[in-house]
Amino acid sequence: MSDGLLRRSLSLGALDDSDALRILTVSSPHSIIEVHPFRPDAREALIVLPELTDAYVYAVKVADLDGDGLSDLAALLVMEQAFVAVARGTGPLQFAPFVTVAEVDTYSSGLEVGDVDGDRRPDILVHSTEPGVNTLVRAEADGAWSSPRRCPGRWRCSGRPTRPGASSW
Ligand SMILES: [Ca+2]
Ligand SMILES: [Ca+2]
Numbered sequence: 550m551s552d553g554l555l556r557r558s559l560s561l562g563a564l565d566d567s568d569a570l571r572i573l574t575v576s577s578p579h580s581i582i583e584v585h586p587f588r589p590d591a592r593e594a595l596i597v598l599p600e601l602t603d604a605y606v607y608a609v610k611v612a613d614l615d616g617d618g619l620s621d622l623a624a625l626l627v628m629e630q631a632f633v634a635v636a637r638g639t640g641p642l643q644f645a646p647f648v649t650v651a652e653v654d655t656y657s658s659g660l661e662v663g664d665v666d667g668d669r670r671p672d673i674l675v676h677s678t679e680p681g682v683n684t685l686v687r688a689e690a691d692g693a694w695s696s697p698r699r700c701p702g703r704w705r706c707s708g709r710p711t712r713p714g715a716s717s718w
Contacts, residue, residue, distance in 0.1 A: 558659065561587070562611030564620050565641030573611055573622075580606040582622075584642065601636050602647040604628045612662040612671050613638070615692055622647070623662050623673050631657045633673055633686050633697075650694040651686045654679075663706025674706050 556574040564571050570587040584596040604626035614621040619638030624647055626632045631654060634647035650673075658678045665672045670688035675697075677683065683704045687695040 556583070558608035558610075560610040562620050564611065564638075567641075573609055575606050575609055582606060582609055596642060598642070598644065601644055602626055602634065604632070604634075604647075607631070607657070608659045610660060610662045614662070614671050614688065616670070623660060625653075625657055625660045625675060631655050631675075633660065633675060633694075651684075651697045653684045653686075653697055654682065656682075657684070661706040665704075665706060672706070674700075674704055 555577040557577065558575045560573040561570055562573065563569065564584060572585045572587055574583050574585065575581070576583055582598040584598060586593040607625040607627050609622055609624040611620050611622060613619065614623060614635055615637065619640070621638045622636040622644055624634050624636070626634045626647060630652055632649045633651045633653055634649045636644040636647045639645050653675045654677050656678045657675045659676045661674045662671045663674065664670060665674065665685065666687060672688050673686045675684040675686070681701055681703065683700045684697045685700050686697050689695055
C-alpha cells in the first residue's frame with residue numbers, strides 16, 4: 550500500500566463462496582472498510598465496502614458469528630462511547646448495517662473473535678489500551694450476546710480465520 554492512507558485492524562477471512570481468503574482493513578482517517586485480495590494481483594483491485602454505520606469504525610474482524618455459512622463482521626465502533634457491533638453477512642461481500650451489541654471501555658483498542666467457552670459460538674474479546682484490561686462479550690443462544698464482562702490479565706482468543714460453513718450451531 551503506498552497511497553498515503555494509514556490502514557489498521559487487519560483481519561483475514563473468506564467473504565464469498567469462492568473460498569479465496571481476503572484481507573479486511575480499516576483505513577484512516579475516514580474509517581472506510583476495505584477488502585483486499587490475499588495474494589496481491591494486478592487484476593484484482595481492492596473493494597470498498599459501503600458504509601455500514603455512522604460511527605467511527607476503529608477495528609473490524611471477519612467471522613461467521615451466527616453459523617449460517619456467511620461471513621459476518623464484528624467491529625469496535627466509537628461515537629462518544631465505544632461499542633461492539635456486528636454486521637450480518639447477507640451475501641457474497643454484502644453485509645447488513647452494524648447493530649450494537651455491547652457498550653465497552655472508551656479506551657478500547659481492538660478486538661478478537663474466537664470461541665473462548667467451547668460452545669461453538671464465536672465470542673468477542675475487546676482489548677483496552679490499558680494493559681491487562683479486556684472485556685469479553687459472549688455469544689448466547691438465538692443470536693443474543695451477554696453483558697460485557699471485564700477479564701483482568703492477559704487474554705487471547707485462538708481465532709483462526711473462519712471460512713463460511715466452517716462452524717455450525
Ligand atoms: Ca453469518
Ligand atoms: Ca462461545
